[in-house]
Amino acid sequence: QEDDPETEDVDESEEAPTRLAPGIRVKLNNAFFQENILDKEGASELLSQANFSEFFRGVHLSVPDDILLLLDLTQGNITINYNYKSVTSSTDSTVIDNERDFVLYFIRRDSSTGTAIGNAVNSFVNEAYPAEIENSMDTGENASKIYLKGGAGSYAQIKLFDESGGAEIINQIKQGNWIINEANLVFYVDRSTLDAAGTQIEPSKLYLYKDNTNTSVYNQFLETEQDFSDGNITNYDGGLNEENGKGQSYKVKITNHINDIIVRDSTNATLNLTVTSDIRITATNKAMMANGEEDNIPVMSTVNPLGTVLYGSNNLPSGMEDKKLKLEIFYTKAN
Template identity: 25%
Template sequence: MTHTIKKTITALCLMILGSILLYNCEPDPDSLGEQLFLNGAAQGKEEAFPVIAYNIDNNDTIRTDAAKLAYGVLGAFDESQFGMQKASYLTQVKLSTYDPDFGTNAQVDSVVLVIKPRFASDSVTTNTVDDNYTYTTAADGAVNAKKVVNTYPALKFGKAKRNLTIKVHEVTTFLKSASDTVKSNASFEFDNTRELGSKVFNGNVSSVAITKDDGGTALFTASTPGIRIPLDKQFFQDKIIAKKDQPELSDASNFIRYLKGLRISVAENDGYLFQFSPNDMEMIMYYKYETTGSTTKTQTSYSFVMGSGNAHIGQYQYLRDNSFKSKLASNMRLYTQGMGGPSIGIKIPESTIIDLKNSYENEKAGIISAKIRLYIDPQWYKTNYPKPSEFTLLRKYVDPSTTGATKVRAGFTNDLLKLGGIPGFTIFKAYDNEANDKHYYDFTVTQSIKEMIEPNSKLETDKTETKYLKIDLGSFEKSPDGTSLVGYKSTTTPYNTTRAVFIGDASNLDNPDRVQLIVTYGTK
């Protein structure tokens, strides 16, 4: 798929350059279409056509194993339209060294779990908490310094000014491997009788910096700001230190069946949702041990492996109003929500296709631009919750090269495949008209519509018709180098915390804000 995207983008760029050199004038509207009419440059007649819009009920379930979660989600949020959504997180723990030697008479002093939420790096509050701090270095000994705390607001969706109580428990179900497929509603047992740790989170994260009084040189700068949760040191004394030289600590296979993992959750059922990086989590055990011939115990620490290679699982819980299923079925309003909530489906009806084909054949009307327009429900807009800034658009189409069950397939739209690399191209654009309180999104389907009605479209490379589209919250994941998309199944939807309500009501043709196909076309 990556190769196909790169290949089509390269070919299209050559086509555009060639057209400019040959003609040095505006091409026919139906020759290259969307890519030459971006950023409001299109000139032609605009007309609205009806489409069928409907809710897709995903049964509040989505795949949330390690392969799908670049970020984890914690928290809970309850509001009237979508009900309560609550997110917990399960993770395996591994030893950084197996069959570890903790020394003689090792004793745990403390254990801390560090979670690093996404935060607003441009909204820092700096406080000097100690002007007379003494910092000891190996080179200079005791140095007069200042201890400074930088505080940042975590990025949240929901009621931001609330506290959440983060709790940690031991998982008692084997989590298998990081490559196993797991759904968000999967059940895993945990020891609810013993809380390993808790922390009241006020929505902010902090980092500490220590600077030298003389000259302000940085003596110590903490890593990424995070939430530090103290854990039960006796649990680790019994579970880890006491098992020195035992089979439980001898290798990874034994250990993940012995300490099966941790469950991280919040006590509250309302507040906000926030994202954090699973691979940046830390768990550090601070302990001391005796050394031969010394009466003073040596202080040291041991770090566990929490990141890549471990099983990570997002667990999502929903509590919907009894009327929610009925609201989805009515399609009067369209509901979309990340993390397994509903999606929006769009069908291009035969009557619309016939009308467009008639215009093409009888009036020689070539499509310049085609958009699916969705208006935000005014009542939802007034809630002032953050409006979505990420969407995915997929197509379901009939592939004539296959037979049977595989004949109907899903994938990227041809707009994205063929135009994705053109400067200025986007899958969607948001528009706000505060004067008449109109807020809507336009989703690009130019190439998809052209291939339905213009059999000789110069950009057409296959005969696959797109009549069904699916809209989800989230974005397509990019490759590590950022130059291509991983694949149409790789999206941020499993951990996207936003949601939105749009106007549906496809049956009411008198409603100017109903979902429509907006086509701009010109004639030869």
Template identity: 30%
Template structure:
């Protein structure tokens, strides 16, 4: 099926590209252009720079439950990350768990041997060490890997409902509250107009520890002696949880209604609260794969008479609601100047900031002037449309359009010149909360290496010039040919440009109603030069470059 979908995608993209060439030929024919003429051509290639307005959008109240980072997998950040330009973000997790079965029979005289929590990191194999596969987690680890993080795992007593009571057909979303207005120690979320403080709903401590994310293979041995079987699995966070809690909370509840069905269990055991902190005021942050089949809590126990005891397991998965809460203790971010544009643009995840680019906002007539410059008109000045397609006929054809973005050269990089090397800027259509049309016709998707994916449209950071290029060719053609009104582009950082899922903003009061979910799961940030012509030098100013072809008689 995956190969079929890829083939279909290629065919669709090929047809789109082919149709654009046909459209080009058609447009030139309409304006009576000929291939031969003076100097073997009667058209020239030219370019222009279109001033745009780029400004900051402060991000508040973002959807933080069940976020997706790759292959439709629920993901969450855990730990403490210090960005050299922005400051500190602390990420914690609230997660429901689901038993592997209901109405369990734990046997006679059950005794818990151990309770092991496992949550894989996002990792990729790098080679072999003898017969063992080696892995790296560098793509999902932020900060110094040698630093430790404190982690306290609590029982959460706040009920996470799945359905919105105000709309029986809608899922209940939870939203971020990370700006520290109340305090910078507790973890909060919003639900409609209510603020939830999860620190007011924590109870039993299931584990109090420190950890450092490492890329070691996890080896699990089941059985003893000659019957022991060892299996290897991907690198993961693992912890032995306190046994007494599970004995009283699960084993002793055998035969009661709380273990009889999912609804009763979710009301009885409302989940876990993973609260992160620093060690010696340092830390790091890692992206966890809670949707992995290896993400679980396994309770190992024995039961039976003394001479016939049997080893058994009872497990829990993370298949319910998963919330990623943030505490941001960094520079003040504000909404920008949508009229004049801003001097600098701040891109920062985990309820931070994004950039908004208005392609035609410099004056009220900018968009209309652009259309009149490129569209063909009749004797009365009205735009000409094609009788067959209904599209507008063009007198100039856009060959390439690029949004040129310069990084602020004053970034410190925390002393590491490669700090921003793999940054990707993701551009999306703010009006429809979808990728731009250029994204869909870019054939360079790379599922295994997101950094090398969609690089024709989204480009890659130019390390020498500290510059990005975002291709908007078909987006502009869509405006000219089909009168699209999608003139505002959103800019965010992204850890994985293959993922286009959007996260709602609670009760947004402007054009930006959602942002890419991967932007929320990007703890790092960067600073760009903006578009304000009064303060940004022309050579560093964000602008739209358009290369076009026109007949010589125009």
């Protein structure tokens, strides 16, 4: 086709290149947006934001189970590029061809408060747990194995001082004038179960938090700014200890939590244990549990695909008694 001689020639090599952040860009169905957006001009669906939100409920994204993606929806959008004609003014009927972009944002953040504007829901579809695992959960008894799994997985609950004699133990520590130097929970990895499952990537850290407040057992303000920024929380640890490339145990420091109970008379709260993708992020979101009830689950657990099996505190296999879940308390007895 012959070039229009009246068109201004532009040397694109001399223009500044357009740079876009790394991401996924997909061409969508033009006919869908023509019918449901552009052709709705003047219709009630576009009369107000409330009407539009009721009409256009959102976008559904799905991926195969073997693809692990963590999308920043605050950077996601749909850009509708369209052409239209207009006249110069009410007194000048000259027709002008125009081109414009209209952007539909997925999630936005308020620039002043950081609050998310919009809604996003994750739906996880998992295979059912084997009967052996399913039957060992929520039995009301101390478990022989602790099963942790991110995503739509599972977490464990731990009661440090149970109802039977727990108050007496706390009072004994108080009356003994113990000065708690360090307290740890030590979890041992069930290597036989993991090895039987084949090659597994193990969670690098575990996250322990209080069930009644959904807050971490560690105190961020006891850390240096640099350590916390690096994810090196010295008063918590929680990292995987390995031998020959295989996980052996996790140690979680709970010194501050024990001192809160003993010294500051804080509630002896049930503790929840999960996997995590970032120990620094402690936010929780509502999730629908298997029993149909809502609960608050750490965000960094729901986005983590990994899992592990730990030994519990009851009925361990013969020869594995030394792998029992341990509460270590190192103390000095005041005179």
